[in-house]
Amino acid sequence: MKSMNRRKFLKGSIGAATTFTVLSQSKSPAAEEKVVLGIMGVGGRGRALLRSLVKRSDVKIKYICDADTRCYGPAAEIVIEGHNYKPKFVQDFRKMLDDRQINAIVIATSDRWHALGTIMACQARKDVYVEKPLSLSIWDGRKMVEAARQYKRVVQVGTQSRSAPYTDKAAEYIRSGKLGDVYLARVFLMQESGPIHVADVQPVPEGLDYNLWCGPSPMPPYRPGRWFWRLWDFYVGYIMADMIHQVDLARYLIGKEYPDTVCNAGGVYHFDDGREQPDTQFATFELGKLTLLFEASLWSPYMHRIVHLKDKTRFPDWPFSATKVEICGTKGFMCFGRHGGGWQVFEEDRNIRESKAVVSEPASLKFGSIIDAHFDDFINCIRTRKKPKADIEEAHLSMVLCHLANISYRVGNRKLKFDGATETFVSDAEANKYLKANYRKPWVIPEKV
Amino acid sequence: MSKRIMLLVIVSLICSNLSYAQWIEISNTKVTQETTELGGPRIVIEYDINDPEISKDCPAYVFIRYSKNSGTTWELLPMEHLRGNGYDLIESPGHKKIIWWGTGETSFADVNQVKVRVRGIQMVRIPAGKFIMKSLPGGGYDESKNTKPNSNLPLFYMAKYETTISMYTDYLNEIGREGAGWNNRMSDPAAVHSPGRCGIIQKGFAPNFAYSVKPGRENYPITYVSWYDAAAFLRWCGLRLPSEAEWEKALRGGIYLDGDKTKQRKNPLPERKYPWGNKSPNAEGVYRCNYDGDDDGFPYTASVGSFDKFNSPYGACDMAGNVAEWTLDWYSTPYHTGLDGFRMVRGGSWMAVPAACDAITGATQFPLKESSIMGFRGAKGPGKSH
Numbered sequence: 001m002k003s004m005n006r007r008k009f010l011k012g013s014i015g016a017a018t019t020f021t022v023l024s025q026s027k028s029p030a031a032e033e034k035v036v037l038g039i040m041g042v043g044g045r046g047r048a049l050l051r052s053l054v055k056r057s058d059v060k061i062k063y064i065c066d067a068d069t070r071c072y073g074p075a076a077e078i079v080i081e082g083h084n085y086k087p088k089f090v091q092d093f094r095k096m097l098d099d100r101q102i103n104a105i106v107i108a109t110s111d112r113w114h115a116l117g118t119i120m121a122c123q124a125r126k127d128v129y130v131e132k133p134l135s136l137s138i139w140d141g142r143k144m145v146e147a148a149r150q151y152k153r154v155v156q157v158g159t160q161s162r163s164a165p166y167t168d169k170a171a172e173y174i175r176s177g178k179l180g181d182v183y184l185a186r187v188f189l190m191q192e193s194g195p196i197h198v199a200d201v202q203p204v205p206e207g208l209d210y211n212l213w214c215g216p217s218p219m220p221p222y223r224p225g226r227w228f229w230r231l232w233d234f235y236v237g238y239i240m241a242d243m244i245h246q247v248d249l250a251r252y253l254i255g256k257e258y259p260d261t262v263c264n265a266g267g268v269y270h271f272d273d274g275r276e277q278p279d280t281q282f283a284t285f286e287l288g289k290l291t292l293l294f295e296a297s298l299w300s301p302y303m304h305r306i307v308h309l310k311d312k313t314r315f316p317d318w319p320f321s322a323t324k325v326e327i328c329g330t331k332g333f334m335c336f337g338r339h340g341g342g343w344q345v346f347e348e349d350r351n352i353r354e355s356k357a358v359v360s361e362p363a364s365l366k367f368g369s370i371i372d373a374h375f376d377d378f379i380n381c382i383r384t385r386k387k388p389k390a391d392i393e394e395a396h397l398s399m400v401l402c403h404l405a406n407i408s409y410r411v412g413n414r415k416l417k418f419d420g421a422t423e424t425f426v427s428d429a430e431a432n433k434y435l436k437a438n439y440r441k442p443w444v445i446p447e448k449v
Numbered sequence: 450m451s452k453r454i455m456l457l458v459i460v461s462l463i464c465s466n467l468s469y470a471q472w473i474e475i476s477n478t479k480v481t482q483e484t485t486e487l488g489g490p491r492i493v494i495e496y497d498i499n500d501p502e503i504s505k506d507c508p509a510y511v512f513i514r515y516s517k518n519s520g521t522t523w524e525l526l527p528m529e530h531l532r533g534n535g536y537d538l539i540e541s542p543g544h545k546k547i548i549w550w551g552t553g554e555t556s557f558a559d560v561n562q563v564k565v566r567v568r569g570i571q572m573v574r575i576p577a578g579k580f581i582m583k584s585l586p587g588g589g590y591d592e593s594k595n596t597k598p599n600s601n602l603p604l605f606y607m608a609k610y611e612t613t614i615s616m617y618t619d620y621l622n623e624i625g626r627e628g629a630g631w632n633n634r635m636s637d638p639a640a641v642h643s644p645g646r647c648g649i650i651q652k653g654f655a656p657n658f659a660y661s662v663k664p665g666r667e668n669y670p671i672t673y674v675s676w677y678d679a680a681a682f683l684r685w686c687g688l689r690l691p692s693e694a695e696w697e698k699a700l701r702g703g704i705y706l707d708g709d710k711t712k713q714r715k716n717p718l719p720e721r722k723y724p725w726g727n728k729s730p731n732a733e734g735v736y737r738c739n740y741d742g743d744d745d746g747f748p749y750t751a752s753v754g755s756f757d758k759f760n761s762p763y764g765a766c767d768m769a770g771n772v773a774e775w776t777l778d779w780y781s782t783p784y785h786t787g788l789d790g791f792r793m794v795r796g797g798s799w800m801a802v803p804a805a806c807d808a809i810t811g812a813t814q815f816p817l818k819e820s821s822i823m824g825f826r827g828a829k830g831p832g833k834s835h
Contacts, residue, residue, distance in 0.1 A: 044791075044813050073741065073773070073801035074812045077822045080800075089802075199585050206722065206729065207804025224809065225585040 028383055029103055035382050038063035038096035040117055041109030042075035045131060049108050050075060052371045054082025058379060063088050063096045067213040070205070091209055093117065097124035104154070104382055107131060111241065112217040112234055115140035118155060118392075119449050122147035127154040127382050129375075132248075133241045134392075134399040136216075136233075137437040138423055140445060141396035141403075147449040148392045154381045156388035157395035159248040160374035161338050166361050170336055170343045171253050173359065179345065180330030186293045187250045189243035191305055191322040193298035195273040198227045216443035230275035232410075233438055237277025239296040240402035245338055248390075248398035250292065250325045253336065257397050258420025259285035259292065264408035270299040283405035294405055306341040312364040316341045332358065340365050407434045471613040471668065471753065473500050473509045473569035477544075480565055492549040496535065496567055499542050507609065507764055509539040509569040510829060512687045513547070514623070516564040523566070523623050525687055538572065538606065538829070568619075570686065570827065571609040573699070573763040576708025577602065580698040581720050584809040599694055604708070605830025607691055607699045610753040610766050611774065612682065612825055614647045615667035617674070620682050621649065621660040628655050630681060632819055634673045646821065647672055668752035670772045670824040676792045676816035679775045679825035688827035690777040693811065695828055696795050700724050700769075700808045702762035716762060722807045724761035724768045730803040738770035740803045745770075749821075750799050769806035772824035773798040780813040790816060798822035 029035050035058060039046055042064050053059055064075045064087045072089045079087045096102055097120060104127035107117045115135050121128045128148075134157055135141035148155040161167060174182060201221040204210045210222055217234045228234035235241065251257075266280040283294040297303075303322040318324060318335045327334040333355070336343040345359040374390065381388045400423070407425075408416050411434070417426040425431040439445060478496040485491055494513065503509050513526040513536060526549065528537055535545025582600040617630075625631050628651075635647040648663030674682070683689050691699065701721050706714040718726050723737065730737045736745035737759040747755070754766045761768050768774075773794040780791035791813040797806030800822045804810070814823065 069802045070797075070805035070807075070810045071812075073798050073805055073822060074794075074814070074820075076741075077798075077800055077820055081821065197585055199583075202583055205804065205809060206807065207802055207810075224583070 028385060031383060034058055034060040035379055036060050036062050036101050036103050037106055038065060038090075038093075038099070038102050038104075039075075039106040039108060040065045040093045040096070041107060041113070041131075042066045042071045043068075043108070043110075046071075046106075046108035047075055047078060049106055049129075049131075049371070050078045051082075052368060052375055053106070054078055055372065056375065056379070060085075061087050062099070062102060063090055065090045065093045065096055067091060067209045067215075069207040092212065094120070097121060097126060102126055104128060104378075108158075109215075110228070110234070111136060111236065113215045115144050116216055116443055116445055118144045119147040119445060122151040122153045122155065123449070125151060125153070127378075128392075129156050129158065129378050130392075131158040132395065132399075133236050133244050133402065134395050135403075135437075136236065137435060138400055138403045139436040141399050142423055143445050143449050145393045145396050150449060152385075154378070154385065154388060155392035156374070156378045156381065157390045157392060158374070159245055159390045159395050159398065160370050161245050161249050162252055162390045162394075163374040163377055164339075164363065164365065164370050165373070166342060166363060167249065167252065169361065170334065171255075173345065174253055174327060174329070174334070175255065179327060179332045179334060181289075182254055182327055182329045183289060184291050184293070184328040185250050185254050186295060186326040186328075187243065187246045188303075188322065188324050188326075189239055189246060189294075189296040190300045190303040191298065192301040192303070193238060193271075193279070195271050196227065196230050196275060197225055198230075198274065199223045199225045214440070216437070216439045216445070218438070218440055230273060230277070232276050235277070236402060236406060237275075238298060239278065239281050240406060243294065243296055244399060244402055246323055246325050247294070247401050248395065249336065249338060250327070251398050251401070252394075253325065253327055253334075254287075254290060254292075256287045256290060256292075258423075259287045259401065259404065259418060261286045261415055261417050262401075262404040262408050263415035264405045264413050266296075266409065266413070270297075277406070278409055281405060281409065283408065285401060285404070292401070294401075306337045306339060313362055315344055315360065315362060318344075337363070339370065340367070403434075407431050410434055471570075471610055471616050472619070473498060473503075473511075473571055475511075475567050475569055478567060489550075492565075494535065494547040494549065494565060494567065495545065497544050498535075498539060498569060500571075501542060502571065503539060503542045505540045506574045508572050508574060508606065510572045510606065510608075510686075510688065510827075511536050511539050511545075511567060511569045513549075514566045514568070514685075517562060519562050520564050523564075525685065526565075528687070539569070568686075570616075570688075572606040572829065573609050573761075573765050575602070575605050575607060575695070575699050575763055576703065576706070576710070577604040578703040578705055578709030580701060580703040582694055582697055583720070584693065584697060584811060601709075602694060602698055603831050605691075605695055605828060605832075607695065607763075607765055607828045608688075608826040609764060610826065611670040611772055612679075612827065613667065613753055614649060614669050614671050615662050617647075617671040617682060618649050618660045618662050620685055621658075624681075624685065625660060626656045626658050628658055630678055631658070631660065632673060634819060634821075635671075668754075669750050670753055670767070672750065672772055672821050672824050673819040674775075674824060675819050676775050676814070678819075683825070683827045686827060688829050690775055690825060691828035692832065693776045693778045693793055693795060695830070696768075696774065696776055697808055699763060699765050700761050700796075706762050722809075723759075724765070724808075725759040730769060730806050738767070738797075738806050739799045740770045740797060740806050741800050747799060768796055770797045770801065771799055772796075773801070773812065773820075773822055775814075775823065775825040776811075792816045794823055 105121040107130040118128050118130045204222045263284045265282045266278045269280045279298040281296040285292040305322045306316045323338040325336040332345045332347045334345050340363040342362040346355040347358045349356045476497045481493050514523045516523045533547040535547040579601045635649045648666035702716040704719045705712045739747045739751040774796045776793045778793045793811045795811045
C-alpha cells in the first residue's frame with residue numbers, strides 16, 4: 001500500500017472501530033543498525049529528551065514534530081549540535097507514522113495527546129516512548145495497553161525513576177522480607193507552587209496549528225501560556241501529573257496493583273486562579289492489608305524537592321523532602337527519595353530506644369543520568385522485543401491510582417469501591433462517568449484499537 | 450556597515466588603535482591628569498565621537514574602563530565619579546570632555562601604569578509609556594512578578610545591534626586571560642557540523658590567553674554564549690539584559706512612539722507581529738530577516754544590521770531572526786517555582802521558521818546552554834539587573 005493511502009487510512013481510523021491489517025511493518029533494527037526515531041512535541045520536555053537522545057550514537061532522529069512550527073529552531077539545533085545532521089520537521093505527526101524507516105516515536109506533547117498518539121503509533125507498528133502523566137482517564141490508559149499488546153509494540157513510559165540503579169535494590173530489600181510485613185506506604189508531593197496565569201484571548205499565532213495542538217481536548221479561543229493546566233479536559237492537575245513518579249515508585253516497591261477502595265480529602269484551598277484540580281490532596285487507598293496514603297500540597301515552601309544532591313554522600317532532610325516515599329514495615333522503615341535522593345532503612349535499636357539507619361545508599365547520580373538509563377532500556381527493548389522496566393501496563397496501573405484519587409475528589413471526596421478486574425467503580429454511576437475523558441472529534445479514541 | 454573603531458588610550462598620551470566592529474568610532478582621545486586646589490586630583494578625558502547617527506533617539510552609550518597596572522586588570526569606571534558630556538548616554542556627536550573626579554582612584558602614583566579605554570555602543574531610545582504586551586513573560590509565571598505583565602514601561606534604552614563577535618573578543622582580551630567567558634565552540638567557523646561558530650581564535654596559555662577574530666567574522670553576532678556569559682559581558686559594560694517586556698516593546702513600539710508624555714506620534718501598528726509590521730518575513734518574495742534556510746541569503750548567521758530596512762519602529766536591528774536573544778526573565782511554571790532556573794530567549798533565529806521570528810515567540814533555555822542560535826544585546830534603564 002502506498003504511503004499516501006496509508007496516511008488516509010490512518011486518518012480514517014480515528015474514531016472508528018477499524019481493523020488494521022496492512023500498515024508500515026517497520027521491523028526491529030539489527031544490533032548494528034541505528035534505531036530511527038521521530039519525536040512528537042518539542043517544547044521544553046521534548047527538548048530535554050532530545051538532549052539525552054543526541055548523546056547516543058545508536059539512534060537517528062529523523063523527524064522532529066510539533067503542532068507549533070515555532071518550536072522547530074531550538075529543537076533542530078540540539079540535533080545538529082549533537083548528531084551533525086538536520087532532522088526533518090513535520091507539523092502533523094501522522095507524516096512520521098507513514099514513514100516505514102521510523103522504528104519508534106517519542107511522544108513529549110502535552111498530556112492530551114499521550115493516549116491517542118500512542119495508540120496511533122502502535123497501529124502504525126511503531127514502538128513508543130510516551131511521557132507521563134500517561135493518560136487523561138483510566139479508559140485512555142487501558143486502550144493504550146491494548147494497542148501495545150495487540151500490535152506487539154514496545155511502549156515505555158517516562159516514569160524514569162524506575163531506571164535509577166538504586167530502585168531495584170530497594171525493591172529487593174522489601175521483597176526479601178527485611179522490612180518485615182508492609183502494611184503502610186506514604187507517597188508525598190508537598191512543595192511550593194504558583195498560580196496559573198491566564199492571558200487575554202488573542203488571534204492564533206502564525207505557525208501554530210491550534211486545532212491540532214488542542215487535539216482530543218476542547219478548542220477554546222486561543223490564549224498564550226499554560227491556562228489549560230487548570231482544566232480537567234486538558235490535565236490531571238499538577239499534583240497527579242508530577243506525583244505519578246513517586247506513585248509509580250511506591251507501587252514498584254510494594255508490588256501491588258489495584259486498590260479495593262479510594263477516598264480523597266482536600267480541595268482548592270490556596271489558589272484562586274480558576275483551577276478545577278485540587279491544590280491540596282490527601283488520598284487513602286486500601287490494597288488488601290496495605291494502606292497507601294497520598295499526601296500532596298502545592299503551598300508548602302518549607303518542603304524541598306530533591307534535585308540531585310550536590311554532595312553525593314548525603315541524604316535528603318527526610319521530614320522536609322517534597323518527593324519522598326515512605327514504606328512502613330513491621331521491622332523497618334524505608335525512606336526513598338526520587339531523582340537523586342537515594343534510600344535509607346531505619347530500625348529500632350532497643351538498647352538506646354532510638355531508631356538508627358541500618359541501610360544507607362546514596363544515589364550518586366549525575367543530573368540527567370536516569371533519563372539516559374531509561375533510554376538505554378528503551379533502545380535495548382526495541383532490539384530485543386522485551387518489555388521495558390517502565391512498560392505501559394505498569395505505568396497504567398500506577399496512573400489508575402492517580403485517577404482514582406481525582407475521581408473521588410470530583411464526586412465530593414466520597415469513598416469509592418473499585419473493581420480492578422473491570423477497571424470500574426462498584427455500583428457507582430456518578431463515579432463511573434469519570435472513567436472516560438471527553439474527546440473532540442475527530443480525535444476520538446476508538447473502542448477497539 | 451562601516452567598521453567602528455575603539456581607541457585605546459594611555460594616560461601618558463601614547464595612544465593605540467584597536468579595530469573592533471560595532472563599537473562606535475571614538476577618535477582623538479586625550480587624557481590628562483590635573484591637580485586641583487579643593488577637589489583633589491582629577492583626570493580629564495577628551496575625545497571626538499562623530500557618528501552622524503547619534504541623536505536623542507539613537508544615542509551612544511559610552512563607558513570607560515581603566516587599569517592601574519598597565520593592563521593586567523581592568524575596572525569599570527563608576528559613572529557617579531564622572532562629570533561632563535562624554536559618558537553614559539550621548540545624544541549628539543562632537544567633541545566630548547569627561548572629568549573624572551575621584552578620591553583614591555585619580556591620585557595615581559605612577560601615571561604610566563594607568564590605561565583608559567573608552568568604548569561606545571549604539572543604542573535606541575524607547576520612551577516611557579504603554580504598549581501592547583501579548584506574551585506572558587517567564588512563560589506565565591515568575592514568582593518575582595505580578596500577575597499581569599507590566600505594559601507601561603519607564604524610559605529605557607536598548608542596543609541597536611546584537612552584540613558582535615569582535616565586541617566579545619575585545620571583552621575576552623580584557624577578562625579572559627585565564628579562559629573565562631570563552632569555550633572552544635566559539636572557535637572555528639568552518640566546523641563542518643556547526644558552521645555557525647564564531648571564529649574567535651584563542652592563543653597562548655593561561656593566564657595569558659589572547660584572542661583574535663577570524664577576518665570577516667567581526668560583524669557577526671556572538672553565539673555560543675551562555676546566559677551567564679551574556680550577563681557578565683553586559684556587567685562589564687555597565688548594561689544589563691532586557692526583560693521580555695522591554696524586548697517586546699522595543700520590537701513592537703509603544704502605543705505612542707514618542708511616549709505617553711507627549712503622545713504626538715501614534716504607532717500605526719501597535720499590535721504588529723514583526724518589527725516591520727504584519728507581513729510575514731518572506732511575504733511577496735521579500736526577505737525581511739534571517740530565518741531558517743538560505744533563501745534570505747544567509748544559511749547561518751548574518752552580520753548584524755544586514756536587514757536594516759526592516760528595523761523596529763525605534764530602529765533596533767535584527768530583532769527578528771538571526772540569533773535568538775537572551776533576556777533577563779526566568780522561565781518558571783507553576784510546577785517548579787523558581788526551581789528549574791530556565792531563562793527565556795526571544796526573537797527566533799537563523800534556524801527558526803519565519804513565524805517564530807515574531808514579537809511573542811520565546812523559548813526556554815538552561816542558562817548554561819551555549820548555542821549556535823543564541824546571542825544577546827544590552828539594555829539600560831531602571832529596574833533590576835543580573
